[in-house]
Amino acid sequence: MNETPGRVYAEIDLAAVRANVRALRARAPRAELMAVVKADAYGHGAVPCARAALDAGATWLGTATPEEALALRAAGIGGRIMCWLWTPGGPWREAIEADVDVSVSGMWALDEVTTAARAAGRPARIQLKADTGLGRNGCQPADWAELVGAAAAAEAEGTVRVTGLWSHFACADEPGHPSIALQLHTFRDMLAYAEKEGLEPEVRHIANSPATLTLPDSHFDLVRCGLAVYGVSPAPELGTSAELGLRPAMTLKASVALTKTVPAGHGVSYGHHYVTDDETTLALIPAGYADGIPRHASDRGPVLVGGRVRRVAGRVAMDQFVVDLGPGAAVRAGDEAVLFGSGEHGEPTAEDWAQAAQTIAYEIVTRIGGRVPRVYRNG
Incomplete structure (x- = not known):
């Protein structure tokens, strides 16, 4: 598709796919x-x-x-x-x-x-x-x-x-x-x-x-x-993507759906496993485990929003999760949240999510569901 959808989408850089294939061919030239x-x-x-x-x-x-x-x-x-x-x-x-x-x-x-x-x-x-x-x-x-x-x-x-x-x-x-x-x-x-x-x-x-x-x-x-x-390191023991000469092709993005100020002691998401320490601003990210966001990364999954990497606050739900922005954050509904990408711009990577969910990066990218549109760049 050519236009960027609003809720959550996976941006796929086909130039990265081509570059990775060329880099791998160079590793096995015969x-x-x-x-x-x-x-x-x-x-x-x-x-x-x-x-x-x-x-x-x-x-x-x-x-x-x-x-x-x-x-x-x-x-x-x-x-x-x-x-x-x-x-x-x-x-x-x-x-x-x-x-x-x-x-x-x-x-x-x-x-x-x-x-x-x-x-x-x-x-x-x-x-x-x-x-x-x-x-x-x-x-x-x-x-x-x-x-x-x-x-x-x-x-x-x-x-x-x-x-x-x-x-x-x-x-x-x-x-x-x-x-x-x-x-x-x-x-x-x-x-x-x-x-x-x-x-x-x-x-x-x-x-x-x-x-x-x-x-x-x-x-x-x-x-x-x-x-x-697809530019993801097949094992952390072998090195990062950059160290292996690879560039991740997928960037998972979402639009912030809501921000609001809540008082200290406010429970967040199912089970109230996360409770705010002070008055703070919460942001709602409209993606959940039905989209492939691992529930096992509750309270740990990293997200770049408002220029900083934040962590999932509370449980990942089927369609959404929350991040705690802290007091006075200048984030509004419609702002971009980057769940993972190449890491070149300070965003988390698929490997970061794998560590948060105690799994492997293979699972992070393959589990992104069918209701998440793919947007292709550099085709």
């Missing part, structure tokens, strides 16, 4: 880059961010669900798209006909995708996922020979084309964690076996955002970057 746009591009808007990432040199897009991948195709986005979170009975044929690469972690999935490929009359592009130690999706090493053998047979009959072999780190955001080296060793062994059995993948990949930033040995042919594409 690998292709997949921009992960699952979960509506981590809350930033999948279609605009996908286009921005492709403009900046990303060669793949990644989604969790097939529905997300098909929505990109419906929006006219071409190029390579991969999706990896499948359940039995999923839209395999639709994905095949839309030229989407699909992930296969077990025999049930290979059986379903080959059946769909025969029905579609064209081979499916599949990527075999290895569980090298994360313990979520992916094929265990003990079952790898069966899956590789069946995939090679399906490829020989023309039902599938194995375009990739891949895995995912458990602890890449914890530099030096012993599981990192163990997973890389396991991945190399599973790659070697698959290639010995005749598979010739286009891409081999295991690196996520933190591995792209810190583990050059993990880059292989492709790196998959999610949160870092």
